[in-house]
Amino acid sequence: RAAEPTSSSATALQVLQRIFGYDSFRGDQQEIVEHVIGGGDALVLMPTGGGKSLCYQIPALVRPGTGVVVSPLIALMQDQVDALNELGVRAGFLNSTQSYEQRRATEAAFRAGELDLLYLAPERLRLDSTTVLLDRGEVSLFAIDEAHCVAQWGHDFRPDYLALSVLHERWPAVPRIALTATATPATRQEIATRLELTGARHFVADFDRPNIQYRIVPKNDPRKQLLQLLRTEHAGDSGIVYRLSRSEVERTAEFLVNNGIPALPYHAGLDKEVRAAHQSRFLREDGLVMVATIAFGMGIDKPDVRFVAHLDLPKSVEGYYQETGRAGRDGLPSTAWMAYGLQDVVQQRKLIELSEGDEAHRRTQSRHLDAMLALCETVECRRVRLLAYFGQEATACGNCDTCLAPPKSWDGTVAAQKLLSTVVRLDRERNQKFGAGQIIDILRGKKTAKVAQFRHDALSVFGVGADLSDHEWRGVIRQLLAQRLLAVEGDYGTLVLTESSKEVLRRENPRQVLLRTDTARAGSPREKATK
Numbered sequence: 001r002a003a004e005p006t007s008s009s010a011t012a013l014q015v016l017q018r019i020f021g022y023d024s025f026r027g028d029q030q031e032i033v034e035h036v037i038g039g040g041d042a043l044v045l046m047p048t049g050g051g052k053s054l055c056y057q058i059p060a061l062v063r064p065g066t067g068v069v070v071s072p073l074i075a076l077m078q079d080q081v082d083a084l085n086e087l088g089v090r091a092g093f094l095n096s097t098q099s100y101e102q103r104r105a106t107e108a109a110f111r112a113g114e115l116d117l118l119y120l121a122p123e124r125l126r127l128d129s130t131t132v133l134l135d136r137g138e139v140s141l142f143a144i145d146e147a148h149c150v151a152q153w154g155h156d157f158r159p160d161y162l163a164l165s166v167l168h169e170r171w172p173a174v175p176r177i178a179l180t181a182t183a184t185p186a187t188r189q190e191i192a193t194r195l196e197l198t199g200a201r202h203f204v205a206d207f208d209r210p211n212i213q214y215r216i217v218p219k220n221d222p223r224k225q226l227l228q229l230l231r232t233e234h235a236g237d238s239g240i241v242y243r244l245s246r247s248e249v250e251r252t253a254e255f256l257v258n259n260g261i262p263a264l265p266y267h268a269g270l271d272k273e274v275r276a277a278h279q280s281r282f283l284r285e286d287g288l289v290m291v292a293t294i295a296f297g298m299g300i301d302k303p304d305v306r307f308v309a310h311l312d313l314p315k316s317v318e319g320y321y322q323e324t325g326r327a328g329r330d331g332l333p334s335t336a337w338m339a340y341g342l343q344d345v346v347q348q349r350k351l352i353e354l355s356e357g358d359e360a361h362r363r364t365q366s367r368h369l370d371a372m373l374a375l376c377e378t379v380e381c382r383r384v385r386l387l388a389y390f391g392q393e394a395t396a397c398g399n400c401d402t403c404l405a406p407p408k409s410w411d412g413t414v415a416a417q418k419l420l421s422t423v424v425r426l427d428r429e430r431n432q433k434f435g436a437g438q439i440i441d442i443l444r445g446k447k448t449a450k451v452a453q454f455r456h457d458a459l460s461v462f463g464v465g466a467d468l469s470d471h472e473w474r475g476v477i478r479q480l481l482a483q484r485l486l487a488v489e490g491d492y493g494t495l496v497l498t499e500s501s502k503e504v505l506r507r508e509n510p511r512q513v514l515l516r517t518d519t520a521r522a523g524s525p526r527e528k529a530t531k
């Protein structure tokens with residue numbers, strides 16, 4: 001549906017200035033706001049911190065009726081509504097955390113036309129009572145926040161979002177605006193289709209966050225590496241540290257505190273009160289480090305987060321981008337730092353293999369992981385790779401680790417052949433499979449107890465890889481896994497060949513394997529060994 005011409009600009013600007021206290025619109029905001037005020041549908045892609053909220057809040061204030069906002073961020077609704085009330089905007093919410101009386105009061109206010117904005121949890125729309133309610137009041141627009149949650153094979157799928165197609169069917173005349181910070185061109189298409197937003201205008205913002213410096217380093221001793229980063233570059237700064245497991249969250253927070261850095265844990269296993277208390281301390285206080293699982297961060301608006309550190313590999317580029325995007329919302333220089341190693345690849349592949357869901361789901365997860373690994377292993381500009389993932393072209397940024405210290409690559413074909421043929425021999429001659437540790441010991445010719453036990457020193461490949469260190473071999477394995485020239489299997493992470501491994505092992509014209517040289521850094525096992 002096309003927007004009707006309106007003279008809404010003056011009104012929209014007045015609302016921006018008088019109610020929200022800002023001088024001017026940012027980026028595409030004005031165009032989006034006018035389009036929606038005019039009754040047009042919109043799909044808005046804007047990075048975290050870009051200012052999506054005003055895109056529906058202002059039209060909701062200008063158009064007659066109540067703007068209905070569907071949001072999965074139930075924990076934040078109270079805060080959002082409080083903040084709006086403070087500005088004099090009449091806002092309310094309906095979700096499962098409320099008492100019956102609170103809900104009744106909000107519903108009555110909506111019916112009486114006394115609300116500018118009504119926030120709804122998506123599961124509410126499955127209830128007949130909600131549809132009946134919405135029919136009894138006047139809806140000015142539907143805003144669908146975090147719209148990527150409708151993408152079935154996206155990284156954040158919520159089944160309740162599928163029910164949102166009812167909005168268009170039941171209230172075809174009400175404009176809809178879907179917003180998200182994370183969407184590849186494919187996900188964008190899926191959002192448009194599933195929400196029946198086919199006629200909507202797309203507003204795609206610049207996804208680049210030039211003030212964020214992206215760095216990905218080999219993982220040796222992640223907690224120590226983190227400590228060094230904080231001490232040398234981010235002393236006294238606020239930041240977020242992401243870990244995969246709850247126990248690592250606890251341990252890492254404790255480690256930082258023991259080393260004199262104020263830190264708090266946050267994960268879904270903590271009591272609701274504890275989580276809320278930690279979150280509000282993080283928002284209020286300066287120089288606090290939040291160590292968290294990905295349960296933390298959606299909707300968090302703290303402008304001066306100076307660093308986001310990942311100590312484990314995220315599952316997808318979309319997740320990584322969203323998490324790192326919480327750094328530097330104020331536009332000042334900030335760091336997105338990640339330590340990543342062989343064990344991350346093994347673990348993530350294993351998680352996918354063991355995950356519930358069908359084959360198609362596993363394939364999607366694998367695709368996400370492959371894209372993430374490609375970003376980790378690239379020798380090109382990180383920003384170029386990252387933006388390309390979101391369908392945006394860019395030139396080398398000069399402000400990421402690969403631009404600042406271009407990594408060298410080396411021809412790892414022979415190393416890969418040695419490694420792959422060790423895996424082949426163990427399998428063919430002994431009918432055995434082993435994990436990375438034992439394979440490396442064989443390659444390096446180490447006479448360990450386990451080597452003696454299995455008589456692996458009798459293999460013809462024993463010691464053929466003595467020219468590389470343990471650390472270097474781990475880098476080789478990690479990269480072969482990333483390039484799918486090697487795979488892991490089962491609970492113990494045993495190494496097995498893939499279809500493509502054969503191309504490397506071919507006698508004639510073997511496939512060339514280009515590997516990235518891992519730069520040794522302070523605290524790496526290699527440096528310690530030579531001291």
Ligand code: ADP
Nearest residue numbers: 022024025026047048049050051052053054301
């Ligand atoms: P998003 O939802 O895209 O992550 P928000 O809507 O929460 O972003 O906005 C991020 C921050 O930017 C908020 O603090 C908001 O008040 C501020 N902001 C948004 N638009 C403007 C503007 N036009 N001028 C100044 N500040 C703005």
